Amino acid sequence: QKGAYPYYMLKEIDEQPGVMRNLIKEYIAADGSIKIDQDLLKEMSAADRLYIVAAGTSYHAGLVGKELFEKLVKVPTEVHVASEFGYNTPLLSKKPFFIFLTQSGETADSRQVLAQVNKDGYPSLTITNVMNSTLSREATYTLLLYAGPEIAVASTKAYTGQIALEAILAKALGVHNNVPTIKDFDVAGELTKAANGMQELVDEKSEIEKIAAALLKDTRNAFYIGRAMDYAIVQEAALKLKEVSYIQTEGFASGELKHGTIALIQENTPVIAIITDKRTAAHTRSNAQEVKARGANILYIASREVATPTDQIVLPEITPLLSALVAIVPAQLLAYYASIQRGYDVDKPRNLAKSVTVE
C-alpha cells in the first residue's frame, strides 16, 4: 500500500533508512558479531576470486561490492553484466565463487549464468529481496534483503539494501579470514550513519524538487560525472534519471569525458558531479569546470568533507567506501521529480517491466 504517497517510488526512497535498520537487526548481533552461515563464509574464503553477476541497478550495486570485497577483505572481485557473461565468459580463476545480485530473483539473464555455474559445479550465493525466488532456490546459498516489496519499476531501496548487505558480508568474511584491518570497519556504526544520513536527505526533498525543476526542465540530455567510487555511483544515478524521466543521461568517468563525449556539451547541458572521494575531488571539480566553460549547468553533490561553500547538495558523513548509500538518495529524488514534473507515471516507465524474465 502506498498510503499517503502519490507514488511507490517516493515511498520506497523514503523507506531506505528503515531498510538499513532492518539489515542491522537481521544480520548484526548486539555484540557486533555477524549472523551469517559459517558454511557460506567457509566456501567464500576458500575461493581465490569472487564473481559478481547482475543486471541493471543490481549490477551497479555490484560495482560498489567489488570495492568493498577488495578493499576490506583483499579478495580479487570481478563484476559482470549477466547478459554478457555467457557469451563473453571471462577466464575463470581456479576457485571461483559466484554472487548473484537480484532484487526479484527472477532475472532471466542472471538465471542463465547460474544454470551454467551449477553445471560447472561452482558454489554460489544469491542476494535477493524475494524469498524462494528462482535464483534463490537454484544457488547454493541465499541472503535476503528484508527490504519489503519493491513495487515501483525503478529500483531504489533494493540498490541501497544490496550495498549494505554486501558491506555486512564483507565484514563477516574479513573477520572469518582474519584480515587485520577489518576491525577498523564498524559496519553497524556505518550503516546507522547511513540510515541517519538518508533520513536527513529525504527530509530535504523539497529542496531537491526545486533543483530538479531548475536544472532538468526541458533538457533532452544530461550527464552525471564522477571518479573511482563516484564513477560507480554516477552510473546508477544516470540509469535512474533516464529510465523514469526519458532524459538521455550518461554516467561518465569524469576524466574520460574530454576524450570525445565532451563534444555533446552545449549551452545549458546539465552536468551533475558527484564528489565523495578526497583523492579525486580536485580532479572531478576541474573536469566540471571544463564543461562549465563550454556552457554546461553544473550541479555539485558532494560529501561534507570535500564540499565547498557553493555546492548545492551536501551529503552527510559516512566512510567513503559506503558513500553510495547517501549519494544516491538525491539522485533518486532528482529522477523522481524530473519524471513527475514532466507529467509521467514514475512508477511505470514506458517499455519497462519490474522483472525481466526473457534473455
Ligand code: F6R
Ligand atoms: C532499474 C532496474 C533494473 C533492474 C534489473 C535487474 O531501476 O530496476 O535495471 O535492476 O532489471 O533486476 P533484478 O535486480 O530483479 O535482477
